[in-house]
Amino acid sequence: MGTKSTLIKVTPQDYDKMNKEVQPKPKVLRNCVMALLVGGGICLGAQVLINLMFLGLTSGMESLDEASVLAKQKEAQTLGTVCMIFLGALLTGLGWYDILVSVGGAGGILPVTGFANAMVSPAMEYKHEGYVLGVGAKLFSVAGPVLLSGTIAAFLIGVLRFFF
Amino acid sequence: MNKRVGQYTVTFQNPPEIMGSYCVTGPKEGQGPLNAYFDHIMPDTYNGEKTWEKTECAMMEMALTETIKKGKVTAEEVNYVLAGDLLNQISTSNYALRQIGRPYIGMFGACSTMALCTAMGAMLVDGGFANRVLCAASSHHDTAEHQFRMPTEHGNQRPLTGQWTVTGAGSLLLGAGAEAGIGAGAGAGTGSGGGSEPKIRVTSATLGKIVDFGQKDANHMGAAMAPAVAETLLAHFYDMGTSPEAYDLIISGDLGSVGLELMKKVLDKSGFHSLDTVQDCGCLIYHTHQDTHAGGSGCGCSAVVLCGYLLDRLRQKDLSKILFVGSGSLHSKESLLQGESIPGIGHAVVIESE
Numbered sequence: 001m002g003t004k005s006t007l008i009k010v011t012p013q014d015y016d017k018m019n020k021e022v023q024p025k026p027k028v029l030r031n032c033v034m035a036l037l038v039g040g041g042i043c044l045g046a047q048v049l050i051n052l053m054f055l056g057l058t059s060g061m062e063s064l065d066e067a068s069v070l071a072k073q074k075e076a077q078t079l080g081t082v083c084m085i086f087l088g089a090l091l092t093g094l095g096w097y098d099i100l101v102s103v104g105g106a107g108g109i110l111p112v113t114g115f116a117n118a119m120v121s122p123a124m125e126y127k128h129e130g131y132v133l134g135v136g137a138k139l140f141s142v143a144g145p146v147l148l149s150g151t152i153a154a155f156l157i158g159v160l161r162f163f164f
Numbered sequence: 165m166n167k168r169v170g171q172y173t174v175t176f177q178n179p180p181e182i183m184g185s186y187c188v189t190g191p192k193e194g195q196g197p198l199n200a201y202f203d204h205i206m207p208d209t210y211n212g213e214k215t216w217e218k219t220e221c222a223m224m225e226m227a228l229t230e231t232i233k234k235g236k237v238t239a240e241e242v243n244y245v246l247a248g249d250l251l252n253q254i255s256t257s258n259y260a261l262r263q264i265g266r267p268y269i270g271m272f273g274a275c276s277t278m279a280l281c282t283a284m285g286a287m288l289v290d291g292g293f294a295n296r297v298l299c300a301a302s303s304h305h306d307t308a309e310h311q312f313r314m315p316t317e318h319g320n321q322r323p324l325t326g327q328w329t330v331t332g333a334g335s336l337l338l339g340a341g342a343e344a345g346i347g348a349g350a351g352a353g354t355g356s357g358g359g360s361e362p363k364i365r366v367t368s369a370t371l372g373k374i375v376d377f378g379q380k381d382a383n384h385m386g387a388a389m390a391p392a393v394a395e396t397l398l399a400h401f402y403d404m405g406t407s408p409e410a411y412d413l414i415i416s417g418d419l420g421s422v423g424l425e426l427m428k429k430v431l432d433k434s435g436f437h438s439l440d441t442v443q444d445c446g447c448l449i450y451h452t453h454q455d456t457h458a459g460g461s462g463c464g465c466s467a468v469v470l471c472g473y474l475l476d477r478l479r480q481k482d483l484s485k486i487l488f489v490g491s492g493s494l495h496s497k498e499s500l501l502q503g504e505s506i507p508g509i510g511h512a513v514v515i516e517s518e
Contacts, residue, residue, distance in 0.1 A: 008433075012377040015377050024325065125310060
């Protein structure tokens with residue numbers, strides 16, 4: 001910062017105060033409700049999908065022991081997650097996911113569909129700059145920090161678990 | 165005769181005439197309240213081009229060539245083209261000018277570019293260095309997002325102080341009046357034809373200095389620019405010995421609703437209290453239900469509002485004297501990431517209809 005003497009009779013300190021006064025107040029309650037509805041809706045859809053997958057995977061099976069139920073459940077969850085990633089990518093490609101997030105905020109960012117959005121949107125954006133230096137170099141421009149902090153957190157928890 | 169007045173202002177001895185103007189916008193602006201004033205509204209943000217950068221370039225090219233037609237001159241009569249935009253190396257202007265083939269001076273004043281070009285163009289004309297000068301500025305919502313923010317399709321919630329970069333390009337042609345033309349041949353036709361339309365002239369200009377009050381929020385650029393715009397307005401009022409009442413309209417470029425409120429507060433604290441005629445292009449260009457939050461921004465914002473709406477109202481004699489003050493925040497993405505604040509600037513021109 002640095003400004004030589006000004007004609008305006010306001011100091012940067014006064015100005016900061018004025019700026020705080022005029023800041024529009026976000027509608028916190030409304031935003032929370034929308035985040036709950038959008039995020040909850042995405043998760044509900046995913047759960048329905050997983051349950052259907054499980055029914056499909058186990059249909060025709062006569063008797064199931066506990067271990068194979070667990071194995072099939074895991075399989076259904078993986079398939080469900082893959083489907084949600086696909087849906088997130090598809091909606092991003094159609095140009096709808098950013099609208100969903102503008103309404104639902106964190107409700108749209110946190111689920112895995114949001115992560116798909118964070119990967120697909122740079123891929124679309126930088127396509128015109130080439131596949132190596134465009135898409136290749138900038139694909140992780142949004143998701144990169146998330147992946148890095150996730151990896152570091154996993155490493156730290158792994159170290160803790162090793163010792164305790 | 166000395167054309168300088170006070171510390172910051174120049175007045176024009178033979179005020180250059182605005183001989184023609186043209187503006188082109190994107191679809192979102194076309195749904196806004198000023199759509200009737202825009203010469204061309206693109207059906208979508210690509211308009212048949214492969215990239216948004218190419219679209220912005222085509223918009224500026226269109227604005228320039230159509231302005232030449234509207235001014236009833238030939239391209240060869242244009243002595244200089246002053247143009248600028250928001251992209252790195254002002255690449256939109258550089259590429260758009262490939263097709264124009266006239267001497268080109270690239271200008272960068274961030275979102276204040278239109279006012280800066282108009283002021284400099286008027287100086288060139290009144291100084292006798294040019295007979296016809298084209299001034300243009302453009303921005304495109306998606307090229308600006310691409311350069312300054314996130315990928316366009318990335319989902320995020322914009323803060324309420326955030327503004328929406330206008331997709332649009334505006335251009336105007338300045339000409340020396342017949343009485344002051346260099347070389348009789350070129351100076352003969354003053355363009356606006358018919359004789360019924362009033363002549364619109366740029367009568368004075370105040371170029372601003374950088375004012376940085378330490379604002380760092382790129383989602384609240386109105387706050388970064390408001391002190392600089394207020395500073396330029398005060399400089400203009402002091403130099404010219406006027407006050408806000410002397411103008412039918414004082415209009416800033418893209419302070420947005422929050423920035424405009426801040427700017428009025430700063431003016432009020434600095435001793436100017438009657439501010440009913442103070443408005444902002446960014447506040448006029450969109451409806452509130454268009455979800456742009458604090459309004460429009462970008463070089464294109466003030467360019468299309470000036471070249472479409474404001475000049476039309478001056479032609480209709482609905483307004484007779486306006487003070488148009490472009491507002492620019494002169495930061496880069498990198499400077500903000502490195503913790504720097506946003507330097508603001510304001511450039512003002514007075515435009516009058518006779």
